[in-house]
Amino acid sequence: MPHAKTFFRLLQPYVVVVHTPRYALGMEIVGLGVDLAEVSRVRHLLARDPERFRSRCFTDDEWAYGHRFNDPSERLAARFAGKEAVMKSMFTGWRRIPWKDVEITGGGPPRVKLHGKAAKRAEMLGIVDFKITITHTGDTALVFVVSLGEHKT
Numbered sequence: 001m002p003h004a005k006t007f008f009r010l011l012q013p014y015v016v017v018v019h020t021p022r023y024a025l026g027m028e029i030v031g032l033g034v035d036l037a038e039v040s041r042v043r044h045l046l047a048r049d050p051e052r053f054r055s056r057c058f059t060d061d062e063w064a065y066g067h068r069f070n071d072p073s074e075r076l077a078a079r080f081a082g083k084e085a086v087m088k089s090m091f092t093g094w095r096r097i098p099w100k101d102v103e104i105t106g107g108g109p110p111r112v113k114l115h116g117k118a119a120k121r122a123e124m125l126g127i128v129d130f131k132i133t134i135t136h137t138g139d140t141a142l143v144f145v146v147s148l149g150e151h152k153t
């Protein structure tokens, strides 16, 4: 019988440690969503009628977060793409869910907050959480979303 240390060293090449967050245990993927937004399109909408764009599409926190930056278009484009990606992950779109009912937080890792019809739809589908990741450049914003429900056996 080899010494314990030697035993584990022999095993090492075959051991992969997977850190599964505790909350992820017992969860299953309900849906996926992805969306790409052109920053120039958002810049154009912002220049044309900012008040209309704000009141139709963004929560106060999203608007304030975007305006922390010299050019708010990039962050707002990311939030816009994020809303569509979340809707896709719930098998629906902007014709059924008002834009402001899906909120994407800003500052550090993003999170999804649902209101009104979006929250009702998530409840109907058994969605209890979302995982979201965002990337953007001066030209485009890309968002990927996973909706999660509790695993049913």
Ligand SMILES: CC(C)(COP(=O)(O)OP(=O)(O)OC[C@H]1O[C@@H](n2cnc3c(N)ncnc32)[C@H](O)[C@@H]1OP(=O)(O)O)[C@@H](O)C(=O)NCCC(=O)NCCS
Pocket (backbone or CB within 6 Å): 074, 075, 078, 105, 106, 107, 108, 109, 110, 133, 134, 135, 136, 137
């Ligand atoms: C977070 C980071 C990877 C973003 O990469 P980037 O190439 O600069 O920018 P991207 O366009 O790809 O991504 C930006 C998005 O990343 C997301 N993001 C920010 N911080 C994040 C984090 N800690 N984890 C996951 N996503 C994060 C945000 O949604 C952000 O978009 P937003 O500003 O519109 O909210 C990079 O800025 C970084 O490494 N920062 C250091 C953060 C860090 O190490 N913090 C430690 C604190 S404990």
